[in-house]
Amino acid sequence: MFFPVSYSTLSDQAINEFLKNQYGLDGTARTGYLLRGMNDTYLVTTAGQKYVFRVYRGDWRTNESEIVFEMELLQHLDKQGISVSLPIPDRQGNIIQKLQAPEGTRFAVLFTFAEGEERGIDSEEISERFGKDVAGIHLHSASFHSSNTRQELNLDYLISQALDFIHPRMTHREQDFRELQGLAGKLEELLHDIGLDTLDWGVCHRDLHGNTNVSYRDDGSMTHYDFDLCGYGWRAYDIAEFRLAREVRLGHDPQQLELLWNAFLKGYQSVRTLSENDLRAVPVFVAIRQLWLFGLCMMDPHIMGSIDSGDDFIDEKLDYFKSLSILKDDISA
Template sequence: MNINGDLIEQDQLHCALEEIYNLSRPIQCNFLRGSFNDHYSIDANGSRFVLRLYKHKKSQIRTNTDVRFELDFLEFLHSQGVPVAFPIRSIKNESLNTVYFNNELRYIALFHHAEGSQIGDINLSDAKIFGKIVAALHKKADQFKSEYSRIKMDQYYLIKEPLEVLEKYIRTLKLSDISFFKTCANFMLERINQLPITSEVFGLIHGDLNPSNIHYSPEHGFKIFDFDHCAYGWRIHDLAVIRLCFDYSTYESILNGYQSVRPLSSIEEKSIDVYSDVLLLRKSKDILDMLEVNKNSKEEKTTVVINAIETLRILNERLLC
């Protein structure tokens, strides 16, 4: 069966999987979703996996060494008992492999299936357990060493770059300028600059701990996956994403569980709220990146930019009132 667009034909994926991985047959392959990458559900004689095809031209992934960093990091976390969906190595003992499609080299990785389903409303007891897992991930990450590099989610990444990109789109699309946000941006920079860049508070993070990247089942517990945005950043980044995605009681339970394993400094704890607002600013850049990678229309990009300008107005009113 052919899939429209730049997705690889499923017949070709069958051949690649049979050649690259030691999987039981028969192998069934079904498209799951596409965003920054394309994902397929793989059934190999009853054993389930997820195949990722990495897309090119992503701002957070510069070369294949960035991907190798991610995969090595996942293998390390798994070896340390952190519940993550880690990669399957090929017949040649490689976690990152390649296929050709339309004369283009595509990088692929096969992952263990994350049992359970996307977390939604979880009870407060389970939320506390999840908080402990996130803290353990951060603490174990301090021990990880790699020959490869990964981006830093610093002040430029979080605040300056998204504004530069928005201003570029605004000029191209001839939309209203965002000069009104300058004072608010300076306020955000001032608050973020108060966070120290020390090993206690700045290190490897997941980068996108929203519910769609976390599965849960009563039998298997929690499983974290999709480390495509993992990076060096402030540890409260992951907590700020969680704060934006869950109701207050659930977030508080997750935070309590987290602090029972890794207590936050006072500056970290009081910075989570403003960091969450910073992530709302950064979100527009990430969405525009995804639209570029997937070759979306000018109209779709225009809608995102208009919504981003409105978000800036809301942030401006809230932070500077």
């Protein structure tokens, strides 16, 4: 009898043999474990090609329909001229694999490799180009339709569920959690004051920070990947992640932060327009993104461990929310 498993790391040697058999990769194929995150990423190399094999976590993507949605979106964007990492069918034409791991079924997909390199956005030129690409994703996903299900990125998902993940890790600090609940409620009120029904809604990548999930080539072109978080949501939330990433990296240099943010908006709005309400909602969604990330960190200590999300981590997050100017100023006027 085997002891129950919450999460397993699949053997890269076994995956290598699986890929050779399932996809007909040549005998030079080598597979190495690249990254642990919301899914496991393996780099696959042959004599002439590179690929990425993603194994979805068994506790994260349990509904195959959600993964089909992601694959259909990637294929749609590719047909619309957006450079994305694409799923590769096996020799039977199947895109999604089902691997029987100790914790149960885990879905997996082989992707084309995004040529180029990851890099931080450190210039107005790159920021503007990235803004154009993000706008292109939003523009061309408007014609995307799927019969498959996907979690909507509504306030219940972004706020209520995040608080549900946080609360069990803060039972020893009940008063602090109640204060966090109150601050989250104020963020929701701000969005209602702006007018949720006036905000641009559609397919979002939902992890468009610009530091990873995109490969930059020497000619300035980009290939986007890791659409695992994609779904229908507010576009202001999607671009808020770019803003948040700049605030985290450049909080000590507000002038540079604003230069890069304005360059991003210039590029974005050269492709499609953002309304005044969408722009006013961005700082609120920046804070909501932080809340969602807070919940994400508290969701999976059984995989990532809890040592980095203890009281010091909680203090840091609470200090962030208490310092938010948008919770002190009226932005709805």
